[in-house]
Amino acid sequence: MTVLRTSADTGGDDFKANAEAMLAKLAELRAEQAKAVAGGGEKYVTRHRDRGKLLARERVELLLDEDSPFLELSPLAAWGSDYQVGGSLVTGIGVVEGVECLVNASDPTVKGGAINPWGMRKGFRAADIAAQNRLPTINLVESGGADLPTQKEIFIPGGRTFRDLTRASQRKVPTVALVFGNSTAGGAYLPGMSDYVVMVKERAKVFLGGPPLVKMATGEESDDESLGGAEMHARVSGLADYLAADEQDAIRVGRRVIARLNWRKLGPEPAADYAEPVHDPDDLLGIVPTDLKVPFDPREVIARVVDGSDFDEFKPLYGSSLVTGWASVHGYPVGILANARGVLFGEESQKATQFIQLANQTDTPLIFLHNTTGYMVGKDYEQSGIIKHGAMMINAVSNSTVPHLSVLMGASYGAGHYGMCGRAYDPRFLFAWPSAKSAVMGPAQLAGVLSIVMRQNAERAGQPYNEEHDAAMRAMVEGQIEAESLPMFLSGMLYDDGIIDPRDTRTVLGLSLSAIHSGPIKGAEGFGVFRM
CATH class of the missing domain: 3.90.226.10 (2-enoyl-CoA Hydratase; Chain A, domain 1)
Structure with missing residues (x-):
């Protein structure tokens, strides 16, 4: 059986707290959307x-x-x-x-x-x-x-x-x-x-x-x-x-x-006999933790979005921080890439590259579900080739010609945003949940990097370092980056096509896929040079 099971404790305190936080964000969102109306x-x-x-x-x-x-x-x-x-x-x-x-x-x-x-x-x-x-x-x-x-x-x-x-x-x-x-x-x-x-x-x-x-x-x-x-x-x-x-x-x-246009779609017709998800889409309110540093299983999201909750996972034992697999949404076949534990390693990058190539072989649209802090850093990872592995994934995303749809569920930081088909990589549609955040890195990390650089500059100049000034700088930078990472700020900048209620994800993806199939669906015939 390929129907996904769920382990979400919908009656638990954490789940309820997550749902309450999401509903509060949705109330804020509706108030801002009312200004446009x-x-x-x-x-x-x-x-x-x-x-x-x-x-x-x-x-x-x-x-x-x-x-x-x-x-x-x-x-x-x-x-x-x-x-x-x-x-x-x-x-x-x-x-x-x-x-x-x-x-x-x-x-x-x-x-x-x-x-x-x-x-x-x-x-x-x-x-x-x-x-x-x-x-x-x-x-x-x-x-x-x-x-x-x-x-x-x-x-x-x-x-x-x-x-x-x-x-x-x-x-x-x-x-x-x-x-x-x-x-x-x-x-x-x-x-x-x-x-x-x-x-x-x-x-x-x-x-x-x-x-x-x-x-x-x-x-x-x-x-x-x-x-x-x-x-x-x-x-x-x-x-x-x-x-x-x-x-x-x-x-x-x-x-x-x-x-009188006599208009005809050029993409393949969806299957007419698809089933609704087995699991309740309302549960999506409580899936994402209020603290995005806490990972969550994207299969819980997939199980509430795809037809019949039916998902054939690809390479489940390899590169487990990235979930990949095949499903359908409102009768349209799709491939899905979803971040599981935030960080992308070399294995995840290679797995994604192969999966994207396979989707292009079969003219299958791809859905990217974001919750990533980016590619892994550190001496061992640099020596193992994280740059070239990440470059392979970004190459595949860049040159893939099947339609891409992106949904930012949680974090979408650094080059991970690129590898998961962020705005600069021309997804046909990109939507965000109210829980999403996107920036070059997390606010604390960015402020910390600036602090280290300034401290090193002071040491090289033989000058004392002002710890009080450092604390004020960190607080200011963290506040700025936090504000500029929030979905309403990014949506205002047109970096997404809209912030959506998580419960509407399946509907929004279905409408998007239907629109996409107005044109032909055809995979790439070449990807350029992959560094091996």
Whole structure:
């Protein structure tokens, strides 16, 4: 039998303490996510509604198939910055007329939907996801263009938005723009470079320069409607393919556009007869210790995520700090790499390298479950070749072409973050649990390293070392690194695609795998030179 058993003591004090701590973190997370949902605040939401307009998330909800899920991406973008949480943009993957699409919706209650630096980066990430997974894109547009006070950060890199649209079209992946209000200046190119454009009568305004700018540039007197109104673009310029009577009609037309795409997925179909996990996913609340220095068995997580809790472990007696094996999630075959005791040794690195190669041989997507402090250090390990063994694993991760999905459960430190397919290694999706932490090393270790270096410098200079200053420096550095290691900080920086409730891990992975299979799944045909 390959069905995983569980040894989790769900009634024990430690388990209960872990669950309480996780629930507290989730409550904090919901409070921060609520800031994104609130948009520009009550004043601007009320003003928007008084104009008879729908909010960004209401537009998304009407666009999607009834009762279908929406996998929101990067909801905490800009967290910890001077900008509104969410970056004035809603992005995610949803089903429209049976087709999985990447949906972007500008939030006009936040500075009129103007794009700020974080909203721009969030849009770039969404475009990457659409391109990597062959997803049609639907833009729900009501934006004043760039946030002008930050133009120095937006203007030059922002051109990528339009480049991505045209490249998607060249790859025969459709792009659709539904324009509900202003789409001005550079923003006018968003509908201008989309395959299909729907504009709302008497509401949509699309022009490179509004009446004031035209007056300043040319001396010409004009009004919004004749310069860039929806009816003008539908009857005169031809920019609008469809003229909608109102917002609901625009969404209806947009859905019909998607319905007529005759869209087909290119990846293999999932098995239809998969089973739910044998073990309760709610138990995931108490699996991760409050102290990440305390290891936990990732099989307990796998048993609550994979179909039927059925897992064929690969090389179970070798490199036991890394669990590898085969399973399926919502009918999609996957390979799983999960850290068991934090540290990666040479054996784990070699085991991972072989396993990644095998997954590429069979075109099988890989899931990386992070809880690592990095590769082992020390004289014996250096002499045994830990660098070249770690390099083998990183080589395999870098050149693997099957889709990768990463979930940060606990620690994800140092080069271990790289070897387990961190953000820089282009996983198709990367999500974090509220318990996750990620940095070059742990806060205490980093502060300790700095202390040792400073102490040695003082000794070489023949100067006394100030122990009081050292203690203050350690405390300051530990506090800084701790704050910068937390998932909300990292999510705000767009280093993940969202922080998820551990209980939702199976669902989120299933939605991600379904989106991934919109495109072909093909393994690598070569990996470059492995140092042996």
